[in-house]
Amino acid sequence: MADQSELKKKLLSSREYVGVDQIEGPLVFIKNTHPVGYRELVECRDRQGNLRLGTVMDTSDDVAVVQVFSGTSGLNMPETRVSFKGEPQTLGVSKKMLGRVFNGLGQPRDGGAAPRAVKQVDVNGRPVNPVAREYPRDFIQTGISVIDGMNTLIRGQKLPIFSGNGLPHNELAAQITRQAKVRGQETDFAVVFAAMGVKHDVARYFIDSFESSGVLEKVALFLSLADDPSIERIITPRSALTLAEHLAFDEGMHVLVVMTDMANYCESLREISTLRGEIPSRKGYPGYLYSDLAELYERSGMLKGFKGSITQLPILTMPNDDISHPIPDLSGYITEGQIVFERDMHSRGLYPPVAGLPSLSRLMKDGIGEGMTREDHPHLASQLFAAYSYVKDVRNLASVIGEEELTPLDHQYLDFGEYFEKKFVNQRTNEDRSIEQTLDLGWEALSLLPAEELHRVTEEEIETYYGTVAAKTPEGGI
Amino acid sequence: MNERIAGRVSRVNGPVLEAADITDALMTEMVFVGEERLVGEVIKLNGNRAVIQVYEDTTGIAPGDNIYGSGESLSVALGPGLMGTIYDGIQRPLENLFELSGEFIGKGLSFSALNKEREWEYTPLVREGDRVKEGQIIGTVQETPRIEHRIMVPPGLAGTVTEAAAAGTYTIDRVIAVLEPDDTPEKRELTMVQSWPIRRPRPTAERRPLSIPLVTGQRVIDTLFPLAKGGTVAIPGGFGTGKTMTQHAIAKWCDADIIVYIGCGERGNEMTDVLNEFPELIDPSTGRSLMERTILIANTSNMPVSAREASIYTGITIAEYYRDQGYHVAIMADSTSRWAEALRELSGRMEEMPAEEGFPAYLPTRIAEFYERAGYMETFCGKEGSVSIIGAVSPPGGDFSEPVTQHTRRFVRCFWGLDRQLANARHYPAIGWLDSYSEYLTDITPWWEEKVGPAWAEDRREILELLQKEVRLQQIVKLVGPDALPDSQRFVIEVCTVFKNAFLQQNAFDDIDRYSTAEKQMRMLGIILCYWRRGNEAIRKGVTIVKLRRMKVLQEIIKMKLTIPNDKPGQFDRLEAKLERSLDRLGAIYG
């Protein structure tokens, strides 16, 4: 029985249909085929015999709808040849893919031969059973104070950067990639980089940055650039994550996945949805955008009994800097926090321009404190947030009534705010601070406030840390 | 189960199938699709065609594939062994799926919802010849050290016991009683398991008025916006404002007997977190592990979307079943928006006419039906039981005017609106005190006054009034600065600040602060109000606000939530006395 169905599958997958019935955007419609399966892999050949891969998006008694990843330009109806492969799209994966450059489908684009695959894996992945997950709790030191101190990155976390056009998200992502380490551990790490619809110079920037820090051999790049067919972006992160899963769970490596720009990915999704005449939800994006993004973002984390991990650092540019736009909004509902950029900080020359308040790391709570970072870390972070949030209120007030009218206490808060932004948040793109330096800087800032104002730290912490460091720099030095 | 070919696939569009050549399929019948036997449900019938939603990934399904009917509606199995288990949206135990397919969930897996091998110590409560009616308890097993599982006659059945098993250890499928029903001669064998279709509410004897609070241990909730046992509440909030944390906190510390927690379209790690944490946590009232009273349903955001739609019903049916045994059950659904979106997606795939924002026109009906399954009931077995529903809502862009929040608001009587500003300032729980409300206040006030303290309602009213006043004062401050206000008004702001820091903010990660007993809440509020009332007096006598603020005891008040444990209420007496003394001294200076 099994043999028979295997045989049948083989026969059907070698069948080739010549001519298609309709072509619309990246979609091809074919009638009168054998019954084809949903999400089956499709091979399309144009007049010249060039191969293009696609997948079945809708299948019925009458017609199969195929989405062609390399786009349909150059295809014609009578001469296009199509065959259905009887199984979903797979990617051949191996550790040898590190150090290489691929297109979105995982085909080499660096001129080299395709590395020999150790196995073929369905690019769509399968949902992880929650009982098999290991809750992530290892602190990753990025050397960036505003992240380590206040929005701590944890190994296995999915932590996106919500940015805007022209803001230094690439610089920050590259800096994190260069500096990230779990202290006290020499580990086998890899970087998987997925580019969706970004310009050549962005890809170049990352490659150069990997090269100059000598890690290029540890990086696999999947590039679907701005001038590649937009539909290829749909598959790019899936290829990248498929390799990442192999590296993490078969090879035991700690994998950092950088995906940029998720906004381009979502736009491609909208394009297809519109073409198919689906009922849109907000701003024309399909109702399943949430589930679709979750299929990507949830492919991260750690598994019980496995050495490796997948940490995701997706980058998305918020259209109009609007955090309530569906792309950042739905991402925020799925990811485990977010690093939010603020244009105003950027204009004031601060790097990284991370907005203090809307940024959040949800996994931080289990990865910081005694034995992990330092015992005062949880309270210190909470206190910094509280104080900085009050600073924002005071600044608003000052803009109405004028700074002179503020109370002495409010003035102290303003000083704290300045110090916090210029000394704590602000740092150089190559500055790698230890967690102790970061936390001490936090206390320095807090020491500009009266101790009675610090409700979120304990007496002992005040005893140990408050004022001590600032005393060494009496000028307060702004 | 009688398997028969009920039709064949004619179209596959994501999780929705169209089927042709339908012979005798039933509405809501559970079906199996293709040779992999993917689980699905009939959701529309029209002539010889049907629409089927599939609870698993439909990759590979092709037109022509067989559809096998099961002859039964999509149901859950109810019996001993539910407690402490984690299920997927259609009640497959995830631990067993893990054994079958490993770290990544495979397809076409089936596994009994309840352990069939496990033996239970059964104590019968009926004898041969007894007359029994629906819902009557015929025997018990100790399901976990804290939950006695009461085996009931299934709804709709009554008759005479012709055989009854003696006390002993049995598996769930063993017949424990044979019944001769009143209405048919055909005998019915009862085991410890019954099944119930998930989309139909289980019947009970009578609805009762609500009068007992569900004490959650979260101060802003219990003191300001209380929920009643059998009540319903929505927690709307943008991403990261604290819906999940609030629900986890309630699941851990509320005084329900049983918790059903549904992770509906949310993160995998959050379920793992519960799985790691709950077994370790000890319930203060019983001294037992929290997992012994908890059932988890997990359809994470990357699991198939139709199972997300079903997960809500699976959860509530299990909750009703324990309610019928006479338990107080609290059910958390995180997030009902994902469920509504699943409805939208399925509706879209069926090409139905959308109403607002693409949601189907029947969305409000579905929401209402779900929340109506809450309530405080007299059960058929003559006990009292309740189901309280705590539903998270995830409004797009954090905007509460969107359809799911708006419709939910119509059908719940309590509303805990999460405030982005508060969350950003890391004021947790970020439940805004101006937008939130509870309609259960009058229902449960007698309970508080009787069990905790007679001043409760009055104290609560007073602090809320201050919070309202503070908003108006803050508006003035924003225009002209704080110096323009007289000390008496600045003191209102001062007391509200203390109240927010010392009382409303509650740290879920602190061993002492994570929950507060009703008594602790009442005492804390009393102390803050003492500061308000006597401080106000002092100001009238000429004491400056700066002097009041500098009192050393104030630091202790702000940290009392962290320093005074639940079981040491005596320490509040000492603190209050100290406050009185400090105020006396201040007062004395000014005479």
Ligand SMILES: Nc1ncnc2c1ncn2[C@@H]1O[C@H](COP(=O)(O)OP(=O)(O)OP(=O)(O)O)[C@@H](O)[C@H]1O
């Ligand atoms: N009571 C609390 N005590 C301490 N921290 C809290 C509390 N409530 C929320 N937080 C913090 O806020 C973060 C986000 O909370 P949570 O995950 O509950 O948000 P959410 O509303 O469920 O978000 P989403 O809609 O994206 O799931 C938590 O990771 C935690 O850091």
Ligand SMILES: [Mg+2]
């Ligand atoms: Mg949540």
